[in-house]
Amino acid sequence: MKPVISIKPRGQNLARGRVLLAGDAAGLIDPVTAECITYAIWSGQLAAHAILDCTFDPAKVRGRYQSLVSAEILVELKALGYCMRSRVYPLGFCENMEPPSANE
Numbered sequence: 001m002k003p004v005i006s007i008k009p010r011g012q013n014l015a016r017g018r019v020l021l022a023g024d025a026a027g028l029i030d031p032v033t034a035e036c037i038t039y040a041i042w043s044g045q046l047a048a049h050a051i052l053d054c055t056f057d058p059a060k061v062r063g064r065y066q067s068l069v070s071a072e073i074l075v076e077l078k079a080l081g082y083c084m085r086s087r088v089y090p091l092g093f094c095e096n097m098e099p100p101s102a103n104e
């Protein structure tokens, strides 16, 4: 079964040029409950923090946003993905819920 919205976070690829991917565009979705709105709002707030922290410098903003989302959201989604794969659907239903690798 293929989900309509990707439930695999984009991992290390959340900022491109002057664009910061947040919410659904970043694939920030709880794989257990399909909760999305919380992560959309949360990542939007982190984007605003990154922009202000780095005084609108695009390269610095990209790095700051990536590290904020990794530390606050991706770590949580990675743990939830592990629970989903190992406890809720251990039979292969959710192979596309692999947590992002370091290179993504």
Ligand SMILES: Cc1cc2nc3c(=O)[nH]c(=O)nc-3n(C[C@H](O)[C@H](O)[C@H](O)COP(=O)(O)OP(=O)(O)OC[C@H]3O[C@@H](n4cnc5c(N)ncnc54)[C@H](O)[C@@H]3O)c2cc1C
Pocket (backbone or CB within 6 Å): 022, 023, 024, 025, 034, 035, 036, 037, 038, 040
């Ligand atoms: C029917 C339905 C029910 C849902 N129920 C729940 C729920 O109960 N709980 C939950 O957590 N989540 C739910 N969701 C998911 C939730 O709505 C989304 O995860 C959330 O809105 C994502 O926010 P976002 O800001 O990432 O994207 P969006 O809310 O989709 O915002 C993206 C915006 O960008 C605009 N846009 C797109 N392309 C362009 C462009 N080229 N130029 C300018 N603007 C553009 C779009 O018009 C849109 O306004 C539901 C979704 C649907 C469709």
